[in-house]
Amino acid sequence: MTVRTRFAPSPTGFLHVGGARTALFCYLQARAAGGIFILRIEDTDLERSTPESVQAILDGMDWLGLDYDEGPFYQTQRFDRYAEVTRRLLDEGKAYHCYCSKERLEDLREEQMAQGLKPRYDGLCRDREDTPKGVKPVVRFRNPRDGVVSWDDRVRGPITISNDELDDLIIARPDGSPTYNFTVVVDDADMAVSLVIRGDDHINNTPRQINIYEALGAALPEFAHVPMILGDDGARLSKRHGAVSVLQYRDDGYLPQALTNYLVRLGWSHGDQEVFSREEMVAAFDIANVNRKAAAFDSDKLDWLNQHYMRSLPAAEVARHLRWHFEKAGIDPESGPGLEALIGVQADRVKTLREMVDASRVFYEDFGDYDAGAAKKHLRPVAEPVMRALGNSLEDLARWEPESLDQAIRGVAGELEVGMGKVAQPLRVALTGTAASPSIDKTLWLTGRERSLRRIERALQFILARAAAGA
RNA sequence: GCUCCCUUCGUCUAGCGGUCCAGGACGCUGCCCUCUCAAGGCAGAAACACGAGUUCGAUUCUCGUAGGGAGCGCCA
Numbered sequence A: 001m002t003v004r005t006r007f008a009p010s011p012t013g014f015l016h017v018g019g020a021r022t023a024l025f026c027y028l029q030a031r032a033a034g035g036i037f038i039l040r041i042e043d044t045d046l047e048r049s050t051p052e053s054v055q056a057i058l059d060g061m062d063w064l065g066l067d068y069d070e071g072p073f074y075q076t077q078r079f080d081r082y083a084e085v086t087r088r089l090l091d092e093g094k095a096y097h098c099y100c101s102k103e104r105l106e107d108l109r110e111e112q113m114a115q116g117l118k119p120r121y122d123g124l125c126r127d128r129e130d131t132p133k134g135v136k137p138v139v140r141f142r143n144p145r146d147g148v149v150s151w152d153d154r155v156r157g158p159i160t161i162s163n164d165e166l167d168d169l170i171i172a173r174p175d176g177s178p179t180y181n182f183t184v185v186v187d188d189a190d191m192a193v194s195l196v197i198r199g200d201d202h203i204n205n206t207p208r209q210i211n212i213y214e215a216l217g218a219a220l221p222e223f224a225h226v227p228m229i230l231g232d233d234g235a236r237l238s239k240r241h242g243a244v245s246v247l248q249y250r251d252d253g254y255l256p257q258a259l260t261n262y263l264v265r266l267g268w269s270h271g272d273q274e275v276f277s278r279e280e281m282v283a284a285f286d287i288a289n290v291n292r293k294a295a296a297f298d299s300d301k302l303d304w305l306n307q308h309y310m311r312s313l314p315a316a317e318v319a320r321h322l323r324w325h326f327e328k329a330g331i332d333p334e335s336g337p338g339l340e341a342l343i344g345v346q347a348d349r350v351k352t353l354r355e356m357v358d359a360s361r362v363f364y365e366d367f368g369d370y371d372a373g374a375a376k377k378h379l380r381p382v383a384e385p386v387m388r389a390l391g392n393s394l395e396d397l398a399r400w401e402p403e404s405l406d407q408a409i410r411g412v413a414g415e416l417e418v419g420m421g422k423v424a425q426p427l428r429v430a431l432t433g434t435a436a437s438p439s440i441d442k443t444l445w446l447t448g449r450e451r452s453l454r455r456i457e458r459a460l461q462f463i464l465a466r467a468a469a470g471a
Numbered sequence B: 001g002c003u004c005c006c007u008u009c010g011u012c013u014a015g016c017g018g019u020c021c022a023g024g025a026c027g028c029u030g031c032c033c034u035c036u037c038a039a040g041g042c043a044g045a046a047a048c049a050c051g052a053g054u055u056c057g058a059u060u061c062u063c064g065u066a067g068g069g070a071g072c073g074c075c076a
Helices: A018-032 A051-064 A077-091 A104-115 A180-188 A199-214 A246-251 A257-264 A279-285 A299-312 A315-329 A339-346 A355-364 A374-380 A381-395 A401-418 A418-433 A440-447 A449-470
Strands: A004-007 A035-043 A069-076 A095-098 A139-140 A148-151 A155-160 A170-172 A197-198 A221-224
Touching: A004 A170, A004 A197, A004 A279, A018 A035, A018 A257, A018 A279, A035 A051, A035 A221, A051 A246, A051 A257, A069 A077, A077 A095, A077 A139, A077 A170, A077 A180, A077 A199, A095 A155, A139 A199, A148 A199, A148 A221, A148 A418, A155 A199, A155 A381, A170 A180, A170 A199, A180 A199, A197 A199, A197 A449, A199 A221, A221 A299, A246 A257, A257 A279, A257 A299, A257 A381, A315 A339, A315 A355, A339 A355, A355 A440, A381 A418, A381 A449, A401 A418, A418 A449, A440 A449
Parallel strands: A004 A035, A035 A069, A197 A221
Antiparallel strands: A095 A139, A139 A170, A148 A155
């Protein structure tokens, strides 16, 4: 039997890291078995579902490289099917109409809570014979009253829940629209899903769903409930606390390879291995080895992985993503050094592509004022002869390459009998406006000859003006 | 309140009765390298929640306790 997994988000918000990890697990488990990965959009909540959220989910999946084999299916397009199955359960006596008002149900719940009982429907309409007029009924599933429901969770191990903990859940509202626990079962059965991987907040729904499967006479899938992800501080992720769209990570300059690698290692491991290519993940991943406890999201480790991938992925691949960030920042990549060369120099120095853009802007556009502290410290009168010597030496340099540039600068330092620091730092400020940049030869190389000479001249004028003002 | 679930360094984890005075990674600290900032190299601090069992022997098995989480909707 081929493995069929599915990721079934509801489009009531963006795709956050918890959902992304669940999707990744579903994807990997299917790929590992040569199976099928299905995407299903659970949009039965018309109130809260939005087209924007659907798009955000699709874009997120796409950015992460989680390609699905079937779908996306939309539950709103399957209402006829749900109605058909509801009809069948009604006909077979496996479901019944319930005329209880919301008010009565609320009172019942309160009363049970007050008595220290677990609130659940008391079954008033379960064996009702009459049909009250003027009330549109809901449809309830006739849950077994005795016995237990057990399953062997692929992550949690054996779980057993007694049927007397359960009640007759509503599967269709008065207007006929179906509810979650019912649509999930109908869809997973229809789509022949063999392994349901989802967040562990669904553990409590599982026994209800198993009962519905049995009422339907459908084959039971396996279940795997993965723990949720906590925020940096160990607190639960929520909309207002740490839960951000995976697309935010894209915008912040993370590579999808880094995020998926980070996510796969959250709650799962394979010996001491930290870095996994997609192929390695597929080969090594097994949902059964996923941990049971919730894991806290550590952005420092994500940063480390991101830098690792910026350095180790083929430069062309990194450049593809970097170009996107250049465009987003409004910088023309053609107005400076080639992106692959830039990555070769900058990847060691930044954690994200966005930082790389910020740190590299100076190679593509003119900068404004010098950093005050850096200028004060390095663009002093003593630097005047250094600037002049550099200008002369670099103007006619045969090859504008890091190696020859390094030689030229060392030549200037030797000639003036000063240390490298006395030459490199003023030059660095002259070229970038700041006291920190790649090694000085690389900085010159990336800046380019014309732009470098212009900036050396500008620094010289700055030093002279300052000397004049000070004198 | 009731039901279910979870518990190894700050964080992610290895461990599946002796190999563990607990290993790796991120982060942190120190040193080295050095034209700045990084990167890199080396070294270091840092954990089995607690209590009973079972056993010759428990991080590993069982049961409690404590702490944490989830669910209990005509939301998904």
